[in-house]
Amino acid sequence: MADRYVGFAATGPGRFLTRRLGLPQPVALRRWSAEQPSLDGELLHLTAGKSALEGPGGLAEVLGGAGLTVGVDSERPVAVVLDATGVTGVDTLAEVHAALHPVVRSVADSGRVIVLGAPLDPADHHQAAAQQALEGFTRSLGKEIGRGRTVTLLRLADAGAAESTLRFLLSPKSAYVSGQVIEIGGGAEVTAPADWALPLAGRTALVTGAARGIGEAVAATLARDGARVLCLDVPGAAAELDAVAGRLGGTALALDITSPDAGARILEALPSDGLDILVHNAGITRDRRLANMAAQRWSSVLDVNLASVLRTTDALLAAGGLRTGGRIVATASIAGIAGNAGQTNYAASKAGVAGLVRALAPRAASGHGVTVNAVAPGFIETKMTAAVPLFIREAGRRMNSLGQGGLPADVAETTAWLAHPASGAVNGQVVRVCGQSLLGA
DSSP: OOOHHHHHHTSHHHHHHHHHHTOOOOOOOOOOOSSOOSOOSEEEEEEEESOSSOSTTSHHHHHHTTTSEEESSOSSOSEEEEEEEEOOSHHHHHHHHHHHTTTGGGSOTTOEEEEEEOOOOTTOHHHHHHHHHHHHHHHHHHHHOOTTOEEEEEEOSOTGGGHHHHHHHTSGGGTTOOSEEEEOOSSSOOOOOSOTTSTTTTOEEEEESTTSHHHHHHHHHHHHTTOEEEEEEOGGGHHHHHHHHHHHTOEEEEOOTTSTTHHHHHHHHSOTTOEEEEEEOOOOOOOOOGGGOOHHHHHHHHIIIIIHHHHHHHHHHHTTOEEEEEEEEEEOOTHHHHOOTTOHHHHHHHHHHHHHHHHHHHHHHHHHSOEEEEEEEOSBOSHHHHTSOHHHHHHHHHSBTTSSOBOHHHHHHHHHHHHSGGGTTOOSOEEEESSSBSSOO
16 A cells, blocks of 8 residues: 555645644655666765775775765765764764764765664773663664755674675665664674675575565565575465465475474475575564463564574574575564564564574574574564554554655565675664654663
8 A cells, every 4th residue: 555645744735734734744765666777876984983894804894895986075865875983982982972863964865864873882981881872873873864865874893794784774775774783703604705796596494474564575675685485375375375486486395384394394395405595584563462362472573473483593594404604584573672562472572583583693604604684663564454443553653753654675685685795794683664663762
């Protein structure tokens, strides 16, 4: 269902009324397309404090390969990257203000502001305090900057390990990711692809819940990036699943993911060289307030959304079904972060996914060379949300810093970034794809 409010807010009368009434003023977001694969404009590179990312293979070199012209005095930048890795105390925090205060209004619509911070030093509480302050700063700037612009904080010690992340954030693919704090480091090997336009060439991906909605978009995006896609969904969706797999040149696997032998059947269906990318997208809702929720509604949601993820992951890792350099991406939800009335079962399952990611990530990286991350969608425009009552749907759309709902493609692009061979240093992260929802953190 089209979001007519976004179009109305872009008209003269719409701008006047929304401004006078204090209503959200969303702008149409610039998303990736084959015709316009990159942002148009210059990148402004600024520094606060003494950078920790200088030298050969450092930040300047990485930014130079991101597809934007890098400058230091652009009047209308499409992106601003502030290197704040050298911020070590309250005095150097003043340099963050000094760097961004003069330029923040000039950032182009649907532009990007990326703040680079250093890992918190537990032995230096002044440095840790100053670097943690950057989190409150970026989250707050994301809520006030407007005009479809996004703001993100990256914590990193090595610019080269962040190349895939910077390329993602400095592109239209990250249109609905804002207000996030992403840590780079402590993962698996980082492998630059032979072709950045086809980073998944030669890789095999399995996507559960692939017959429709977000799962279909994820499968299509991974295939676009060169992956061979195995599309899995329940037998009842076999016709839709076959159509999706056929369109993508992939393989359909009609299977109930909650079946006790699901892991074994998936292993049988994999090519002889194994699997590179496992995307846990299958999920259901059975909403009721707890006082009215039957036990079957609880157990069915926990079984599909969490238990099947645990069983399948364990089976594939134990059998060596995921190759070294593999990626596991699970689907969490902002409901698991902020909670949601009528969804104690769903929120429990999605919070459980986040717990799985954080606990398994370091062990999977050290023991298998595999990273484990999650995407946490907010309000995404799908057939399911189109059926939500009007006023609840409108609240879901507007309750974020971008003032609109996301698209399945937004979740898919974020998943593809986490699945990227050069994203090996991104591990144990739960990244919200929610336009910086005003609920949760």
